[in-house]
Amino acid sequence: MNYNDILYEEKNGTARITIxxxxxxxxxxxxxxxxxxxxxxxxxxxxxxxVVVLTGAGDKAFCTGGxxxxxxxxxxxxxxxxxxxxxxxxxxxxxxxxxxxxxxGFAIGGGNVLATLCDFTIASEKAQFGQVGPKVxxxxxxxxxxxxxxxVGEKKAREIWYMCRRYSAEEAERMGLVNKVVPHDQLDAEVxxxxxxxxxxxxxxxxxxxxxxxxxTESIRAISQMGMxxxxxxxxxxxxxxxxxxxxxxxxxxxxxxxx
Ligand SMILES: CC(C)(COP(=O)(O)OP(=O)(O)OC[C@H]1O[C@@H](n2cnc3c(N)ncnc32)[C@H](O)[C@@H]1OP(=O)(O)O)[C@@H](O)C(=O)NCCC(=O)NCCSC(=O)CCC(=O)c1ccccc1C(=O)O
Numbered sequence: 001m002n003y004n005d006i007l008y009e010e011k012n013g014t015a016r017i018t019i020x021x022x023x024x025x026x027x028x029x030x031x032x033x034x035x036x037x038x039x040x041x042x043x044x045x046x047x048x049x050x051v052v053v054l055t056g057a058g059d060k061a062f063c064t065g066g067x068x069x070x071x072x073x074x075x076x077x078x079x080x081x082x083x084x085x086x087x088x089x090x091x092x093x094x095x096x097x098x099x100x101x102x103x104x105g106f107a108i109g110g111g112n113v114l115a116t117l118c119d120f121t122i123a124s125e126k127a128q129f130g131q132v133g134p135k136v137x138x139x140x141x142x143x144x145x146x147x148x149x150x151x152v153g154e155k156k157a158r159e160i161w162y163m164c165r166r167y168s169a170e171e172a173e174r175m176g177l178v179n180k181v182v183p184h185d186q187l188d189a190e191v192x193x194x195x196x197x198x199x200x201x202x203x204x205x206x207x208x209x210x211x212x213x214x215x216x217t218e219s220i221r222a223i224s225q226m227g228m229x230x231x232x233x234x235x236x237x238x239x240x241x242x243x244x245x246x247x248x249x250x251x252x253x254x255x256x257x258x259x260x
Contacts, residue, residue: 007020015046021057021067051194051195089117102191105128119210124169125182137241
């Protein structure tokens with residue numbers, strides 16, 4: 001597969017997948033998600049690769065979720081909601097290698113879900129985290145909610161989703177969403193150090209550990225699939241469309257008048 005929306009490189013046993021849509025704050029469209037799925041499969045089953053790093057191009061954003069300009073009810077690709085996010089989430093969990101989210105800027109919406117799903121998150125002190133679904137007419141009811149609650153606890157997860165606030169890297173570290181925060185200019189060195197340390201460990205022991213962690217939360221995949229069917233219906237409503245329109249028109253949404 002030729003990549004247009006992402007960059008892929010392999011070095012010293014590390015595969016680096018970079019969402020390369022800086023002008024869209026590294027938001028993903030259908031094609032981006034397909035390319036990421038392909039790249040995770042390529043890295044995940046290559047015995048020379050011991051760890052995968054997921055990041056975004058530039059300094060502004062790691063990833064800001066679904067591309068709102070490619071969102072008219074459904075998104076522009078394949079799958080239940082026009083984005084095969086279920087397949088992307090699945091492959092991040094299923095490859096038998098640690099995935100590190102290198103977060104240098106905004107990890108928002110579906111971007112925050114991706115960072116949450118990665119085995120580790122290493123963040124620059126400039127990074128910001130948050131969910132925006134109830135502000136823009138969306139929700140990730142599955143790994144985005146239930147798995148987040150496993151990490152930060154129920155109260156905090158509900159706050160993150162209902163209030164749509166932004167959290168600094170330090171706050172995210174305090175709530176367990178981030179493994180380590182470093183000064184911006186030390187981010188790459190820190191990520192490289194973690195990768196080098198992983199490369200010294202037994203790949204099979206790590207694979208077994210990853211799969212056993214995953215097994216305990218596997219039921220969330222089914223919640224996600226059911227949730228995605230509901231989100232598909234939600235995206236067709238005036239209430240959800242109002243959120244997308246308001247974001248694109250840079251105004252506050254008026255949801256109350258649009259509920260059925
Ligand atoms: C990132 C922000 C917080 C930055 O805010 P600010 O600094 O004020 O800058 P802005 O002027 O808002 O944005 C700058 C520039 O970037 C463009 N942009 C930013 N994000 C997006 C985006 N997601 N899509 C398209 N474009 C984007 C913005 O339009 C500006 O462009 P200009 O040309 O300069 O005008 C803030 O921008 C923000 O909150 N962004 C996020 C917006 C958003 O709505 N994200 C989608 C969330 S919902 C989602 O991800 C659905 C898909 C999904 O995740 C999902 C759904 C269902 C089940 C599962 C999933 C899943 O887990 O994936």
